[in-house]
Amino acid sequence: MTLSEKIAQLQQLAPAFYEGSNSAGQITGPLEGMGMTEEMIHHAGSVLGLGGAEEAIAIQDAHIRNHRLSIPLIAMADVIHGYRTIFPVPLALGCSWDMELAKRSAAIAAKEASVAGIHVTFSPMADLTRDPRWGRVMESTGEDPWLNSQYARAFVRGYQGKDLSKEPYKLAACIKHFAAYGAAEGGRDNTVDMSAWMSREYYMPSYRAALDEGCEMVMTAFNTVDGIPASGNRRLMRDLLRDEWGFDGVLISDWGAVKEMIPHGVAEDERECARKAIEAGVDIEMMSPCYVHHLQELVESGEVDEALIDEAVMRILKLKRKLGLFENPHRYADPAVERDILLSDEHRASAQEAAIKSSVLLKNDGILPLSKLAKIALIGPFALSNDLLGPWSCMGDREETVTLSQGMIAIAGQPQVTATGCSVEYMTDLELEAMLAAAREADVIVLALGESSEMSGEAGCRADIRLPGMQLELVKQAKALGKPVAAVLFNGRPLDLHGVLDEADAVLEAWYPGSNGGSAVAELLYGVANPSGRLTMSFPHSVGQVPVYYNGFNTGRPQGAPDAQLRYVSQYLDIPNEPLLPFGFGLSYTDFQYGEAALSANELSVGGKLLVSVRVTNAGRLEGEETVQLYIRDIAGETVRPLRELKAFEKTALMPGESKDIVFEITEEMLRYHHSDLQYKSDPGQFAVMVGANSRDVQELRFILKA
Structure with missing residues (x-):
């Protein structure tokens, strides 16, 4: 390959640039805007965001015909929570606490995307998220590093299978956004500043877990890390990711992130962006042209070693070989199979199951489940809305989405359900009166909000993470009618629920539940299914409390300490320190009771194990599933330790009256953490182990780790 051909392999472009694209008529605009020549396009290495199998085949055929060496393209896309069959958003899937479900959702997404001509997905997102102001919390699985790590592994297994080169209908996964993108300052993209210790202890584990599972690619984050944008951060990408962790896969920038080093203020021009990115180890530049415009002159001037370009190209070619593109450039792209499996009944059923298991019952004063005989007024902005797919819904089609009204009518019938809606952020007087008129005639009011x-x-x-003011007004007026009120929430972040949680008799958090979301929520409301989801992000009392998360530190003056003066402690004067709804929280239509927890011994030796057990009983009248959670606290560490950390959980289904002994195993490895010198090890001493239904409602026992 010539130097210019090698550099072109590092360029990723949108479909509009390529011959064979469905949007070929728009090619002039992108060409002019990025200054791309035909030679650059003909030798580019990858494409993102294809529109289906026919376009994928046409673009690939034309590209191979135009490429001097007939090297095929890699096709990549944002297949985040489904391709055409849309599953609940990742934050919702996280609330299922079900790794097999997460794996299956990724496998179905991979199957649909692969027959549509996609080879790589920009998923999973393993960013730890503690700030619900940040819009992308919907794309994460929550605020706990250990649980996020389990999900990252599950998604990678689902996308890639056991052997990407041999298993059919699989995608290469790309973990993102490396690194610490979820810690955006003020909940707004994209400044991040934290210590190396904080990064290692909380933000890095889930990325590392995905790579340990064999994830093929890594995407750089938009944000700064230690004052340097990730796409030009040599210490982060080469020293940590490449050298320390041993990652030898493909590293890709996020959209335009290489060129964004200019507005970040660490590069004067595109030339400097190109030099810094290639020196940092970025293999593919997504949708900015710094590499193709400047790397050749940087090599010829001696400022960049051509070996850096060679190693980047080799990583890309190795991935193409692993995907089998040299033998079969179309891979699994097949319009006939695409028409057969996209949004199939089987895939819809899996998406519906996922939506059921992802929804979280936040409150229930006995009005749920609904009776099929009751007259229901379904009102609010999501009563008739098909906006249930959420952001990053790939090729999902709202017109193919089951709405809540459709789902409820399918169960209870048209006469029993009256649906009246409005917009999300405003309603006319006529709309308000129509909704209230329906509510006056009903036995129960169901508010569809979000x-x-x-x-x-x-x-x-x-x-402001409250619901829009007009929705809060609708809640207030519905409550004034004196009827039972149940609220269903469709949203992508934890909300400040004042005005909803305190007014409604029942609240069901449905998130963005996907293609069959309306059917899933209806089954939950009518008791066809029993809610089993548990929160993986805390819900704050108010935005002024953010970030608020369950595994915080005690501080030197903790609230409630026996010897603390009432005022001079770490506290708010106007709200509690604790979140409104804690991590791990969720209700059921049945009642789970916990017996007294017990430890098998009071001491743990290195190489040994302790058992903690608790009996859980279904004391209600319905079958249900409980998520029993285990937390540990290191009472005194070399650095400060959290008040509690999730270390294990077990989901158990129980019939009415049935009991089960849940047993967790504790080992020394579970007690390790990063010390001030970044060594990862445990300390001998006293530990608390907590077991219960969520991070707040636990029983506590003590044991000693012996040296």
Whole structure:
């Protein structure tokens, strides 16, 4: 390959640039805007965001015909929570606490995307998220590093299978956003500043877990790390990711992130961006032209070693070989199979199951489940809305989405359910009166509330995380009618729920539940299914409390300490320190009771194990599933330690009256953490172990780790 051909392999472009694209008529605009020549396009290495199998085949055929060496393209896309069959958003899937479900959702997404001509997905997102103001919390699985790590592994297994080169209908996964993108300052893209210790202890584990599972690619984050944008951060990408962790896969920038070093203020021009990115180890530049415009002159001037370009190209070619593209450039792209499996009944059923298991019952004063005989007024902005897919819904089609009204009518019948809606952020007087008129005639009012998908996701950051004011007014007026009121929430972040949680008799958090979301929520409301989801992000009392998360530190003056003066402690004067709804929280239509927890011994030796056991009983009248959670606290460490950390959980289904002994195993490895010198090890001493239904409602026992 010539130097210019090698450099072109590092360029990723949108389909509009390529011959064979469905949007070929728009090629002039992108060409002019990025200054791309035909030679650059003909030798580019990858494409993102294809529109289906026919376009994928046409673009690939034309590209191979135009490429001097007939090297095929890699096709990549944002297949985040489904391709055509849309599953609940990742934050919702996280609330299922079900790794097999997460794996299956990724496998179905991979199957649909692969027959549509996609080879790589920009998923999973393993960013730890503690700030619900940030729009992209919907794309994460929550605020706990250990649980996020389990999900990262599960998604990678689902996308890639056991052997990407041999298993059919699989995608290469790309973990993102490396690194610490979820710690965006003020909940707004994209400044991050934290210590190396904080990064290692909380933000890095889930990325590392995905790589340990064999994830093929890594995407750089938009944000700064230690004052340097990630795409030009040599210490982060070469020293940590490449050298220390041994990652030898493909590293890709996020959209335009290489060129964004200019507005970040660490590069004067595109030439400097190209030099810094290639020196940092970025293999593919997504949708900015710094590499193709400047790397050749940087090599010829001696400022960049050509070996850096060679190693980047070799990593890309190795991935193409692993994907089998040299033998079969179309891979699994097949319009006939695409038509057969996309949004199939089987895939819809899996998406519906996922939506059921992802929804979280936040409150129930006995009005749920609904009776099929009751007359229901379904009112609010999501009563008739098909905006249930959420951001990053790939090729999902709202017109193919089951709405809540459709789901409820399918169960209870048209005469029993009256649906009247309005917009998300405003309603006319006529709409309000129509909704209240229906409510006056009903036995129970179901309020369908939430955020439009545009209010969440990338660029969906919000300083005020309450529902729009008109929705809170609707809640208030519905409650004034004196009827039982149940609220269903469709949203992509934890919300400040004052005005909803205190007014409604029942609250069900449905998130953005996907293609069959309306059917899933209806089954939960009518008791066809029993809610089993548990929160993986805390819900704050108010935005002034953010970031608020369950595994915080005690501080030197903790609230409630026996010897603390009432005022001079770490506290708010106007709200509690604790979140409104804690991590791990979720209710059921049945009642789970916990017996007294017990330890098998009071001491743990290195190489040994302790057992902690508790009996859980279904004391209600319905079958249900409980998520029993285990937390540990290191009472005194070399650095400060959190008040509790999730270390294990077990989901158990129990019939009415049935009991089960849940047993967890504790080993020394579970007690390790990063010390001030970044060594990862445990300390002998006293530990607390907690077991219960969520991070707040636990029983505590003590044991000693012996040296």
